[in-house]
Amino acid sequence: MNAIDSVVLEVADPQAAARFYSAAFALDPSRVRVRASEAPSTGFRGFTLSLVVSQPGNVDALMGAALDAGATTLKPASKSLWGYGGVVRAPDGTVWQIATSAKKDTGPVTRDVDDLVLLLGVEDVKAVKRFYVERGFTVAKSFGGKYVEFAAGPDSVRLSLYKRRGLAKVAGVPAEGTGSHRLVLTGAGGPFSDPDGFVWEPATPVAAAG
Known part of the structure; x- marks a missing residue:
């Protein structure tokens, strides 16, 4: 079975982006990486990343941490038929959905993430x-x-496909966009580009710090 090993976000300032993701979401750097890029990109980049959590309190905790670290709100957290969630845009421009299917808290509030989903x-x-x-x-x-x-x-990023205009509506942004997706995916099947121009590269190990 093929899968995503890691998501690489191409950003103007990798150090600032790394600080944001550490402060906001404490994400595993082997699953979400950043690297420098000045590739032109305007409007919706055609994807969102979703943090799936176990209860509404965890959604609020992650939303709050993201906003404190410099994110902006696209959709405030709210209840819906499917559960509870909201959407933020990171300082590098990446759109993040934070959601749970639970309707109420059943334990202590944490910032633990149960699943990381890439929606193309x-x-x-x-x-x-x-x-x-x-x-x-x-x-x-x-x-x-x-x-x-x-x-x-269990250690892979989950891949999902959605109609572009529908995904933009869910994210709370206009569907129009041009230029680079500012996204590279790594996995055993690379290198290739899919029909919508999302780029895949071979999986590479994360360099040790220091």
């Missing part, structure tokens, strides 16, 4: 689904031409 906004969900299946990805859930979720191991 694509023009043709069925075609891109076929593309990834041909490269060894296993479909876990599929809802016609609207949404696809691929299986992932």
Whole structure:
């Protein structure tokens, strides 16, 4: 089964981005990395990253930490039919959804993240689904031409596909955008680019600090 080993965010200031993600989300640097890029990019970059947590209090804790670290609110946390969540934009421009399917807290509030999900906004969900299946990805859930979720191991980033305009609406941003996605994915199947221009590279080990 193929999967995402890590997500690489291309940013103007890698040191500032690394400080933000450490302060806001305390993310594992082997799963979310940053590297320098000045590639032109305007508007919606065609993807969001989602932090899935166990209860509403954890959503609020992560939203608060992100805002304190310099993020801006796209959608304040609120209740919905599916649970509770909100959306923020990191200082580097990446859109983050923070959500839970739980309706109430059942334990102490933490900033623990249960699942990290990359949602790619694509023009043709069925075609891109076929593309990834041909490269060894296993479909876990599929809802016609609207949404696809691929299986992932416990230490992998979960990959999902969504219609681009629908994903922009969920994120609370206009769907228009040009230039670089400012995103590179690593995994065993790289290098390649998918039909919507999302770039994959071979997985590489994280360099030791110091």
